[in-house]
Amino acid sequence: MYLMFLRQLFHDMKGQKLRSALTLFGIFWGTTALILLGAFGHGIHAHQVKKFNGLGEHIAIMWPGRTSMTYKGLPRGRSILLREDDVTLMKEQIPELEAISIEYQDWSIPVRHDKVLISARLSGVAAEYGDMRNVIPDWGGRFVDEIDVRLRRRVCFLGNELKDDLFGSAKAVGEIIEISNVPFTVIGVMKPKGQDSAYSGRDKDKIFLPYSTSAVMFGHTIANVIVWKAKSLEVHKIAKRKIYEVLGKKHKFDPGDNQAVSMWDTTENLDFFTNFFWGFRIFLLMISFATLVVGGIGVANIMYVVVKERSKEIGLKMSLGAKKGFILSQFLLETLLITFIGGFTGFLFAMTLIRIFPSFNLEEYIGIPTISSFEAILSVSLLMVIGLFAGFFPARRAANMNPVQSLKM
Amino acid sequence: MIKMRGIRKVYDTGRIEVEALKDVDLDIKGGEFVSIVGPSGSGKSTLMNIAGCLDVPSEGTYELDGESVEGLSMSQLADIRNRKIGFVFQAFNLLPYATAFENVELPMMFGKVPARERRKRARELLERVNLGDRLDHRPAELSGGEMQRVAIARSLAMKPKLILADEPTGNLDSKSGAAIVDLFEELWKSGTTILLITHDSTVATRTNRVVYLKDGMVRSQAREMAADMKALKERKRLDTMQ
Ligand SMILES: Nc1ncnc2c1ncn2[C@@H]1O[C@H](COP(=O)(O)OP(=O)(O)O)[C@@H](O)[C@H]1O
Ligand SMILES: [Mg+2]
Numbered sequence: 001m002y003l004m005f006l007r008q009l010f011h012d013m014k015g016q017k018l019r020s021a022l023t024l025f026g027i028f029w030g031t032t033a034l035i036l037l038g039a040f041g042h043g044i045h046a047h048q049v050k051k052f053n054g055l056g057e058h059i060a061i062m063w064p065g066r067t068s069m070t071y072k073g074l075p076r077g078r079s080i081l082l083r084e085d086d087v088t089l090m091k092e093q094i095p096e097l098e099a100i101s102i103e104y105q106d107w108s109i110p111v112r113h114d115k116v117l118i119s120a121r122l123s124g125v126a127a128e129y130g131d132m133r134n135v136i137p138d139w140g141g142r143f144v145d146e147i148d149v150r151l152r153r154r155v156c157f158l159g160n161e162l163k164d165d166l167f168g169s170a171k172a173v174g175e176i177i178e179i180s181n182v183p184f185t186v187i188g189v190m191k192p193k194g195q196d197s198a199y200s201g202r203d204k205d206k207i208f209l210p211y212s213t214s215a216v217m218f219g220h221t222i223a224n225v226i227v228w229k230a231k232s233l234e235v236h237k238i239a240k241r242k243i244y245e246v247l248g249k250k251h252k253f254d255p256g257d258n259q260a261v262s263m264w265d266t267t268e269n270l271d272f273f274t275n276f277f278w279g280f281r282i283f284l285l286m287i288s289f290a291t292l293v294v295g296g297i298g299v300a301n302i303m304y305v306v307v308k309e310r311s312k313e314i315g316l317k318m319s320l321g322a323k324k325g326f327i328l329s330q331f332l333l334e335t336l337l338i339t340f341i342g343g344f345t346g347f348l349f350a351m352t353l354i355r356i357f358p359s360f361n362l363e364e365y366i367g368i369p370t371i372s373s374f375e376a377i378l379s380v381s382l383l384m385v386i387g388l389f390a391g392f393f394p395a396r397r398a399a400n401m402n403p404v405q406s407l408k409m
Numbered sequence: 410m411i412k413m414r415g416i417r418k419v420y421d422t423g424r425i426e427v428e429a430l431k432d433v434d435l436d437i438k439g440g441e442f443v444s445i446v447g448p449s450g451s452g453k454s455t456l457m458n459i460a461g462c463l464d465v466p467s468e469g470t471y472e473l474d475g476e477s478v479e480g481l482s483m484s485q486l487a488d489i490r491n492r493k494i495g496f497v498f499q500a501f502n503l504l505p506y507a508t509a510f511e512n513v514e515l516p517m518m519f520g521k522v523p524a525r526e527r528r529k530r531a532r533e534l535l536e537r538v539n540l541g542d543r544l545d546h547r548p549a550e551l552s553g554g555e556m557q558r559v560a561i562a563r564s565l566a567m568k569p570k571l572i573l574a575d576e577p578t579g580n581l582d583s584k585s586g587a588a589i590v591d592l593f594e595e596l597w598k599s600g601t602t603i604l605l606i607t608h609d610s611t612v613a614t615r616t617n618r619v620v621y622l623k624d625g626m627v628r629s630q631a632r633e634m635a636a637d638m639k640a641l642k643e644r645k646r647l648d649t650m651q
Contacts (some may be wrong), residue, residue, distance in 0.1 A: 007506045007507075008504070008506040008507075312502070313504060316502045316504070317515070317519070318463075318487065318490075319461070319463055319490060319496050320490070320491065320496070320515055320516040320519055320563070321487050321488065321490045321491020321492070321516055321519040321520060321567070322487065322519045323483070323484045323487045323488075323519070324483060324484065324487075325484075326519065402464075403463045403464075404458050404463050404464045407463075407498075407502070
């Protein structure tokens with residue numbers, strides 16, 4: 001009996017082939033877009049966060065600067081230089097700090113292995129630097145440690161591309177290289193990572209030494225930067241304020257003078273970044289939502305035509321005792337069915353694309369699209385709401401028909 | 410069964426008002442077999458629609474089966490149509506995508522008859538109109554006479570007290586038309602009240618009583634009616650000559 005209604009719907013759709021096909025396609029495409037854009041938005045966001053964290057998660061980087069405010073009778077424009085003892089002082093006086101490292105930099109240092117000679121960037125850093133800056137040794141190696149620093153060992157850690165340039169595919173750990181004609185032992189090679197922000201070149205091209213070694217070798221005394229990280233995001237702002245207080249007291253500048261020491265606080269970027277991506281994803285969602293709404297209007301449109309063409313049948317059903325509610329729900333269910341068929345195939349299509357996506361090897365650029373069950377449920381319910389809206393108005397028109405008039409048609 | 414007093418029906422088409430029924434009084438007792446005759450446009454169908462609770466009169470009162478239908482809601486009227494009235498139309502009005510069987514089931518579905526009983530009764534009714542071997546045929550696979558018999562089976566589905574038929578033989582040849590009238594006669598003998606609109610005098614003469622409608626009024630003048638009946642007969646004669 002109920003199959004009869006399906007047969008009829010099928011026949012009605014067949015009579016309106018082009019229109020039905022376009023409508024189904026509209027819903028199909030809307031759903032596909034909704035899910036794909038949602039999933040890619042998700043993937044790109046996650047990928048960007050990961051790349052962003054390539055520099056280090058929730059870290060801050062500070063540079064020596066010049067005072068921009070007068071302080072206790074001292075003029076502005078005094079340059080403030082940071083040294084190892086500043087780091088020691090901060091460590092002592094600011095318990096909120098989890099890790100801190102000085103970084104001495106050199107832009108162009110000759111590095112040689114066998115016949116390969118390369119001019120590389122060099123950083124002298126502390127042991128804590130590796131974890132903070134997400135410079136993680138690949139299997140079989142290690143980063144600079146505290147003993148290296150204490151004993152000023154002649155050891156070095158290589159960025160993965162620099163290693164490739166020097167050694168090709170050969171093993172580097174344990175080998176000797178020459179840095180400014182002084183032999184160094186390679187203790188580790190960086191695990192490849194994504195990194196989209198930097199303050200002195202990409203880590204993959206750099207060479208890292210214990211800061212004490214580089215100080216002796218190259219005469220470094222003044223920090224190019226100091227990198228630090230707070231114990232938690234909650235105390236991050238407190239730590240930052242205390243840094244200005246402690247350094248301000250020592251170097252005699254106003255703790256509010258954020259040019260005396262300039263600070264790149266990545267947690268602020270992260271806020272911006274997160275907001276930006278939410279905006280981006282909402283934008284994507286809105287686009288696909290609009291597509292879906294257009295699809296819904298198409299469905300409503302075709303249902304109006306179906307109602308009109310079936311007015312005789314509606315009149316007949318009414319004369320046989322069908323109530324408004326029956327007519328209404330029949331058309332509503334038909335619309336939901338159409339929406340569901342379009343939506344479901346769109347859903348499957350999008351899911352298939354997401355499933356096979358990893359085989360395109362585009363991960364490095366746009367991450368891996370993923371869809372949470374929440375988003376899946378959301379899209380399906382959105383679809384149903386649109387179906388209900390699209391069906392309601394034509395169905396209501398059908399239910400309010402006058403049986404005598406419609407029988408005449 | 411039907412008691413109409415001072416029924417008036419005006420169609421307001423926007424530009425002009427058509428007074429389809431002027432002041433109709435009509436009484437039909439339970440168990441009667443009545444035909445309504447009259448020229449085209451005289452208001453027969455309008456009267457039928459009001460009798461069938463498909464439409465409401467502009468003025469006047471209508472009692473069906475002892476109850477006034479005035480002021481009833483759409484849903485109450487739908488219930489009355491479902492339970493008390495069986496409709497048979499000139500154009501058969503079967504659902505094209507449904508089988509004969511499903512077409513007969515339809516009113517019982519609206520009347521919430523349980524599925525098993527529904528199927529049993531649909532089968533019985535189709536057997537009763539001699540279509541026991543056509544259950545799964547679609548309307549397009551049936552002849553006009555067969556379609557009308559399906560429609561009659563459908564009209565009986567909810568065991569109505571009253572059957573309203575608007576020119577049920579109008580689209581049929583005389584032989585299958587006669588078979589349909591036989592069927593009505595049989596139903597009437599088993600106690601159903603039947604109101605039948607017809608153009609055909611031979612059909613009309615087979616009923617107990619003829620109500621003559623002209624210009625939206627019931628005419629009792631024997632002369633006028635006789636004249637029209639004569640014209641009908643003449644037409645019938647011409648029809649058979651062809
Ligand atoms: N829905 C309508 N709107 C306007 N006029 C109508 C409508 N239905 C019927 N009429 C008019 O009412 C009159 C009676 O029609 P009807 O009851 O169908 O007559 P019959 O069935 O006797 O041929 C006719 O003049 C017809 O044009
Ligand atoms: Mg008529």
